[in-house]
Structure formats: structure tokens, C-alpha cells
Amino acid sequence: MRLTREEVDHIAELAKLALTEEEKERFAEQLSAVLEYAARLQELDTEAIPPTATVLPLRNVMRPDEPRPPTPREDILANAPAAEEGCFLVQAVWGVEPEPEVEP
Amino acid sequence: MTHYEPVIGLEVHAQIHTASKMFCRCPVVEDTGDLEPNTYVCPVCTAMPGTLPVINRRAVELTIMTGLALNCEILPVSRFARKSYFYPDLPKGYQISQHGLPLARDGYLEIDTENGPRRVRIDNVHLEEDTGKLFHVGNVSLVDFNRAGVPLIEIVTKPDMRSAEEVRAFAVKLREILVYLGVNSGDMEKGVMRFEASVSVRPVGSDELMPRHEIKNLNSFRALARAVAYEIEQQIKTLESGGRVTQETMGWDDARGVTYTQRTKEYAHDYRYFPEPDLPPLEVSREWVESLRRQLPELPDARRARFRAEYGLGDFETELLVADRAVADYFETAVGLGKVSPKTLANWITGDLFRLMKETRRGIDEIPVSPEGLVDLIRRVEEGTVNLNTGREILEEMVATGKEARQIIEEKGLAQISDEVALREIIEQVLDQHPAQVEQYLGGKTQVAGWLMGQVMKATRGRANPQLVRSLLTEALEARREAR
Ligand SMILES: [Zn+2]
Numbered sequence: 001m002r003l004t005r006e007e008v009d010h011i012a013e014l015a016k017l018a019l020t021e022e023e024k025e026r027f028a029e030q031l032s033a034v035l036e037y038a039a040r041l042q043e044l045d046t047e048a049i050p051p052t053a054t055v056l057p058l059r060n061v062m063r064p065d066e067p068r069p070p071t072p073r074e075d076i077l078a079n080a081p082a083a084e085e086g087c088f089l090v091q092a093v094w095g096v097e098p099e100p101e102v103e104p
Numbered sequence: 105m106t107h108y109e110p111v112i113g114l115e116v117h118a119q120i121h122t123a124s125k126m127f128c129r130c131p132v133v134e135d136t137g138d139l140e141p142n143t144y145v146c147p148v149c150t151a152m153p154g155t156l157p158v159i160n161r162r163a164v165e166l167t168i169m170t171g172l173a174l175n176c177e178i179l180p181v182s183r184f185a186r187k188s189y190f191y192p193d194l195p196k197g198y199q200i201s202q203h204g205l206p207l208a209r210d211g212y213l214e215i216d217t218e219n220g221p222r223r224v225r226i227d228n229v230h231l232e233e234d235t236g237k238l239f240h241v242g243n244v245s246l247v248d249f250n251r252a253g254v255p256l257i258e259i260v261t262k263p264d265m266r267s268a269e270e271v272r273a274f275a276v277k278l279r280e281i282l283v284y285l286g287v288n289s290g291d292m293e294k295g296v297m298r299f300e301a302s303v304s305v306r307p308v309g310s311d312e313l314m315p316r317h318e319i320k321n322l323n324s325f326r327a328l329a330r331a332v333a334y335e336i337e338q339q340i341k342t343l344e345s346g347g348r349v350t351q352e353t354m355g356w357d358d359a360r361g362v363t364y365t366q367r368t369k370e371y372a373h374d375y376r377y378f379p380e381p382d383l384p385p386l387e388v389s390r391e392w393v394e395s396l397r398r399q400l401p402e403l404p405d406a407r408r409a410r411f412r413a414e415y416g417l418g419d420f421e422t423e424l425l426v427a428d429r430a431v432a433d434y435f436e437t438a439v440g441l442g443k444v445s446p447k448t449l450a451n452w453i454t455g456d457l458f459r460l461m462k463e464t465r466r467g468i469d470e471i472p473v474s475p476e477g478l479v480d481l482i483r484r485v486e487e488g489t490v491n492l493n494t495g496r497e498i499l500e501e502m503v504a505t506g507k508e509a510r511q512i513i514e515e516k517g518l519a520q521i522s523d524e525v526a527l528r529e530i531i532e533q534v535l536d537q538h539p540a541q542v543e544q545y546l547g548g549k550t551q552v553a554g555w556l557m558g559q560v561m562k563a564t565r566g567r568a569n570p571q572l573v574r575s576l577l578t579e580a581l582e583a584r585r586e587a588r
Contacts (some may be wrong), residue, residue, distance in 0.1 A: 053183060053379030059387045065126040065162035068133035071146040079152060086141045087239070087246035090192040 008066045107308040108343065111316075111334045113263035115300040116278060117256050118288045119234060120163050125149055126233045126255035127157030133250070136355050141248035143286055151195035156382050159184075163255035164386065165206065166287045167398050171208025171229045173281050173403055179395045182207045182253035182489065184231075184380040192247050195234040202260075203377040206230035207388070213281075214405075215273040224274050225262035226258075230563045232256050243440055257287060258389065268333035274324055276298060281406045284429050292442060299328045305333040305343065315351040319363055322356055335363055357490050380484045393485030407432060414440065415446035424454045430469045438475035444482045450480060456496050460503045471497070481509040489513065490520050490570055522569045522578065531573070533562040546585050553577060 010026045012019045019027065073086060082089035105412060121133055128148035133139060148155045171178055185203035211226035211334045236252035259278065265271050279297060284292040288297060299322040299420050304314040317335055322328040339349050352464060353362040402410070404426055411422045411432075426432050435453055439446050457478070459472060481502065485495035501512050521527055536544050545552045560573050 028254060029507075038377075048288075054384060056384060058384035060377075061384050062159045062164065063129075065122045065124050066129065066159050067128035070130045070144045073142045073145070075539040076145050076147070076150055085246060086143075087248050088142075090245050090247055092240060092243045092245050 003028050003035070106344075108340045109308045109310075109345070110265045110266055110332075111265060111304050111306060111314070112265040112332060113302045114259075114261045114265070114271060114274065116259045116275070117298045117435060118259070118282055119296045120166050120231075120255040120287055121289055121296075122160055122162050122166070122255055125161055125253040125405045126160050126231070127253055128155075134289075137253065139250055141246070141250060144250045149195070149238070150249050150541065151197075155313075156378075156469065157200060159383060159386070160255060165205045165396055166285065167229060167231045167257050168388065169285055169400055170259070170282065171211065172393070173285060174208070174211040174213055174229060174259070175227045176208035176211030176226055176229055176561075178208050180388055181205060182386045184383045185377045186380050187232075187375040189375060189442060191235075194250070195236065195239050195252060197250060199232060199235065200380055201232035201377075201382070202230035202546075203537070205385075212244060213274065214494050215270060215277055217267075217270055221269070222264075222272075222301075227260040227262050229257065229259050235465055253330070257282075263304075265405065265407050268329045268336065270309075271301060271323055271332050272329040275328055277404070280427060284401055286401075295323055298323055301328060301332050301335075303332055304349065305336060305339045315349050317349070317352050317354050317363065319354045319356055320366065320382055325552055327356055327358050330358075330361060331363055335359065338363070353526055357413045359514050388511065395428065401429075404429075405563055409478070415450070418445065418448055421450045421454055422424060425450060428468070430467060434468050434475055438479050441476065441479050443535055444479050444486070448482060448486075451476060452499075456499050457503075458502060461535060464503060471503050473502045477502060477508060479501060484509055484513070488520055488522060490518055491570065494518050494520070496564060518567060520569045521564050521567050522572055527564075527572060527576050528580070530563050530568075531560055534563055535580060535584065542581065542584060545581055546588070557579075 008024050077083040081087045105235050128146050130144050130146050133144055143278050183205040185198050186198040187201045188198040206228040214223050234249055234254040234256045234466040235567040236249040263264045267452050279290050282288040300320050302316045302318045304316040306312050306314045319331045322331055342349055355366045356363055408426050411417050427436050438449050484490055496513050498509050541552050
């Protein structure tokens, strides 16, 4: 199972990753190898095995309710593609708020 | 003519008042409206790549306790799930919620209706995280993640309610329980509780499932009850005119008092739930559940029953005292001092203290009058140091200044005059000033005594002990009759 260049472009776009040409080549190889491994797993007969959401023995991993200082805003916003007035700036969502419409 | 029956279910979201967020250690701060955006955030609650969530134990415990208070079964294994939808107030592109294996399910809450008590079944109680906030400016939106990741409890009912009044009664009672449990502040104005109502109507006697309208984002009891009443009316009109109701998501326009179809894609119905791989399942042992059950406070209904039985209070004053946990606690602390009867305390608290709290827009835990301070004042009234009216004025002063009753009485010279010599002197002065009225009295018009009594009270600025004045005044008048 070999990923196409278009598929790698698409995945990179979804993940908001800016990749160089050389990286796209390399990740196409690596992602394809991962998918091939998964495809091999699908060949296994799992008829008699109950489904599970986890294969780890971990249970009840929790922490106490104790706050710590938050991260400085400028550090958080440093990762934002665009910021304004202390906020992340995004494209308006679907024409902003729907106009209230009175039902007949 | 067909009669129609409304069928209503509720989804209630309430913020859980933990100290830290659900999956990170950011502090949870009260939304006062003027909070600087993105000042309570970290890489986890802004979904930076590579970060991992860790469950806040307290939020789990409070959710289990809510489940117990709502008579639910607590599941031995519970799990978080990803609920995928794309909206910029959700930084990860999914919300961590629960699906299939909630912490609690199959409970009920009993409400009072005009036809007697009715059980509203609870489908499930689960835990999730709140979203951030969007501000729309022109063709861009600003995102603030201070609220993102705050723990949210969601309570889902079965469609068991049959009127807007029942919906309101359920919501009010649920809020009361959440406040008693310390899950939520109950401060509706700050948006800490939000409702979604699903409304349909069907012919009475039918148990057909009809298409429903889901009304989103109702933030007050008033909006909830009005929106549900409006929907019921509209749907009956539609059916009676031969129309059909289709399944829809509605918004509520509070100003115009109407619901409207929401056209946004915000509420896609395929959330593609799947188990959250970053969070191992929770195993909730019997021991854990039982230890949480022991931590449950006395719940409002039990407290109401006890207030009536133990303190001999009526339904009305019991309701006034119990509706707010802080008030009920205040009352019981005051009763516990053992110096004033429960009935007298209930009168002072639900009368003057409530009025002063309302006037100063403060809760009972925000006024500077302690239960001890109130009891001390009432004792001074009962012992006759000050009369009732003066006592009420002193309470007002205590609420305003935080001073103790004793201090106010001393500073303003409010102590009741019970000194007979001093009172006799004042009475003689009053009688000398009003010879005409004295003549009338002695001529047989004894009701003039009341007027003279008023003059004496006025001369003492209301501080005289009324019983004593009455007997001394009669004495003085009779003495004048003999002296004639
Ligand atoms: Zn955080």
C-alpha cells in the first residue's frame, strides 16, 4: 500500500504541517510502511477475541485537583498563526451567527 | 378534537467547581466578564501537539456524588471518548466526553407537580470538558481558551416531563442539588449552568415517538420555561392545522420570545465517538463509591423534612431557608447556639435579614453579620435591652457597618429606658405640656391615654420600654385625678 503525493499533501494540510519537498518524500515512505504494518494486522483472525479499547494494563490514572500557574499568554500565542488582542485569530465561522428566523 | 401531550427531555451542562481544569493544571477562575483572554491556559488546554491529558480526580468524585444524589447506578468501569466536531472554540477538533460508559446512569429525580410528585428518570450523568469562547469581529473570530477544559458535568434525562412548569421544577431542583453537593455555584448569571430541551408533542394516549425540536443554549430558568412553552404551543398549532413537525435544531431569541431554526453546521449529528486512547479506563470500586456516598451532604429534600419535624417550621419558611444551602447552614448554626427559638430565628432571617440581603445584593455568606451576632441582637430584644423596632434598625446598621449590636447600642444610646425614675420624669413633662388631653382623660375619655403614650415614646426616641411606660403613665394620670 503506497501513499500518493496528493494524499501526503492532504494529510499535511489536515495536520497544519508545512513540509518541505524532501520531507514529503520521506514521510510518504514512512506512512506507507505504517499502513502496511496495519494491513498485516488486519489479516489476523480475531473472531474469538473480544473487542477492547485499550491494550495497556493501566487503570485510574488521575491527579489531585491542585492548580499550577498557567503558561504566559505570549508563549501560548507564539504558536498561533495569527493573534490579536490576546486571542487566537481565526476565519469567521460559517458566516458568523445565524440570523434568527421567525417560524411561521 | 385531539388533545396533545408534550414530551420533553433535558440535557443540563453544569461547570464543576474544581480548583484546576479537567485534564490540565490550569486554575479554574470565575468568569466575571472582565477576565483577560488566554491568561488561564497551557499547552494541554490549547491542544498543542504532543500534550497529554490527565484526569482530575476531584471532578470524577463530584460526578459520582451527583450520580448518587440522583439515585443512579455507578458503573464499575467508565471510559472517556472523543466527540469530534470542528468549531474553533474547540482547540483539539474534538471534545473529551463520555459515550457508552458514563460514570453514572439510570437514576431519577422526584419533582412536585400539580398532580403530585413525579419521577423524572435520569438517563445518564457523565463528565466532559468545556469549550473556549469566540468573539466575532467582522469576518474574523477571536478565540479565548480560558474556559476551555473546565470540567463540565452533563445530566441527561429521559423524555419524562410533560409541561414547561415541570421542566422548570426539574431544573430548579437539580440546581439546588448541585449547589448542595458543591459541584456548582448555581450562579446562573455567570453561565455556570446551561440547558438544552428536546420537545415534541403527541396525541394523548399515543406512545408514538414524534420528531422533536432541540432547543440549544438556554441559560436561565426563565428562558428555558419560555422556550419550552413556546415550542409546545407552536407544534400543537402546526399539527392542528394539518402540518408536520420535522426534526430540527432550534435557537431561542429571548428578546422576541421565539425559537428559530439554526442553520449553522455547528451541531453535526455524527460525532464519530471513539474511545479516548490517551486516557486509560476508570475502574470505580464499590469501596470508592461507598466512601463517596458517606461524603454526601444532607440533600435538600431530606433537610426540608427535618426542618419541619425538628424545628416545627411551616412549609413556607422551610422552603425559604432550605432553597439556599448557605442560608440553611446559617440558620442551623444560629439555632445550635441554643439561645433563641428556631421559630424566632426563622422570622428574623426570612424577614429582615432577607430584605437587607436583597437591598444590598449580597448572599448570607457575604454580609458581615455572623449567626452569633444575629443571636446576640435577638437576645437583647428578648431581654428588653432594646425594643423590637430599634432591634430591626440595629440589624440594618450591623449589615451596613459590620459592627456588633452592643457597640451600636452604646454609640447611639439606643438602650431601652427601663429606669423608672427617668421615665416618670419624662411622663410628668409630657403631661405638663398637654393639659387639654389630660383633662379629656380625666373627664372619662380614656382612649387619650394611647395618644399620650405615643408622646412619651416620641420624647424617648422610641427607646422606652412600652409595658413600663403604659403602667407608669396610668399611675401618673390617676395621681393627677386624686390631686384635683
Ligand atoms: Zn491548561
